[in-house]
Every structure is written in structure tokens, then in C-alpha cells.
Amino acid sequence: MDNVGIVVADLDAAVAFFTELGMELENRMPISGQWAGDVVGLDDLRSEIAMMQIPNAPGKLELATYHSPKAVTPVPEVPPPNTLGVHRVMFAVDDLEDTIARLRPLGGEVIGKVSRYEDIFLLCYLRGPGGIIIGLAEQLN
Template sequence: MAIQRMDNVGIVVEDLAATVAFFTELGMELEGEAQIEGPWADQSVGLAGIRCDIAMMRVPGGPGRLELARYHTPAAIPADPQSPPPNTLGLHRVMFAVDDIADVIARLRPHGAELLGEVARFQDSYLLCYLRGPGGIIVALAQEIG
């Protein structure tokens, strides 16, 4: 049996509206929102009494999706430290290919985006950068050049 596809990447957030606005400004589309609760949610996730709001964001015309979740119960557990560096073990960033890296950075700054370093050039292939968004989410951007 073969894997069919990677369906989505889940990110637990503190401020769902701000995070949706951030990824919308990046260029993703809001596919839908829902409240998740009930025995099936508890059973599949392995937590008791789940009640959370989710927003599904999709890449326009592509297969990539993010599931943003704001837990009401049980309460979300803060990361330690709150803003881990990029070399922390575990899932730490999501990368997007963009047309104009400078434009994307400028549009995301009003949504709280902060560059972690600077825009770097990799040979004659890419401009690359990491930035931190709402709740400490690290987003990497790559612009193909040449």
C-alpha cells in the first residue's frame, strides 16, 4: 500500500485570527473553519475533552495545506522556550516558494513578521530567508533566481 499524499501540516496557535491573517497575506487561501470536539476527536488525538477551533489554509492551485488549531480545552501548552531557535529538535518551520521575497517580507511585517537573519543568496539559484510570525511560527521563504 502506497502513501497517497501529504494532506496537511498542523500548527497549534494562540491567536487564530492573527495567524490566519498572516498566512492570508503570505498568499494562502482560507479553505474553511470548524470547531472540533467530541469522542472521535478525543480518540484520534489522544486527549480528553477536546474543543478547538481550526482554520484550514491552502496554497492556491497547489496541494499544500496548513491546519491552524486554537485549543480551548485542554489548554494549549506553551513551548519552552517561547520562541525556539531554528536548530531546535522537532518540527520548526514551513517553507514557501515565492515570486518576490522582498515584497512578501514587506507585506508580512505589519502582521508581526521579523527576519531571523537576513535575505541570503544561495549561489545563482535562490534568495532565502527565515522569519518569525505569530506565536513564534518560523516561516522560510525561497525565491528562485537566475
């Protein structure tokens, strides 16, 4: 597992909370552009993330706030990826297309589309059973 993502309304408050819990801020940066919108299936995506880590341990927590489109506060039956409190767990995979094919019979549906981030990753978000959202990332050579 690479990281777990949580959409929050107030990034500063969330960073402070998880810092108090013992995590460290690794990086904070804006996220936007066509590739990002393609991964999560949202138009005109502008967000900011804070990557948190547990000292001397693997795995990370990605806290995200959405500037555009604005995060959705009410929880609809099938929430979009920018719903407050929705958790996304990102998994590193060797073959993204094969993984998608294996998860489809179990209810997996790609939310946006598979997107290439530079020559580094192939990425997508996938909705699974119960509406849970996971991310898949294939590192390119």
C-alpha cells in the same frame, strides 16, 4: 501529504498572517467530540481549526487553537500535541495498521489511539524520532 498542522494561540492572527503570505482560507470550523480526543490523546477536546491552502496547489496548512484543554506554552522534553508551535504533518496511507507496524521499529509510538471518524477515516497521531508528531489517515471505502 495531506496537510501540515500548527497549533497557535491566536487563530485570527495566524489566519491573517498566512493570508498575507498568499494562502487562502478554505474552511474554518470547531472540532470536538470523542473521536477527536481519541485521535490526539486528549480528554474533553474542544478546538477550532482554519484550513489554509495555496491557490492552485496541492496540500494544506491546518491552523489550530485549543480551547480545552488549553494549549501548553512551556515546551517540556516530550511536548503533547497541543503545545504551541508543534507541527504535525498528516499523511494519507492505504493501510493504517500496517504503517504503524512499520514505523514502530523506527521509534514510532501512537499517542492516543486509532480512531474512526464516521465511515470516512481511520486516524491516529504518532510520535516519531525527536518527538515530532505526525498524523496518519486511512480513507475508508
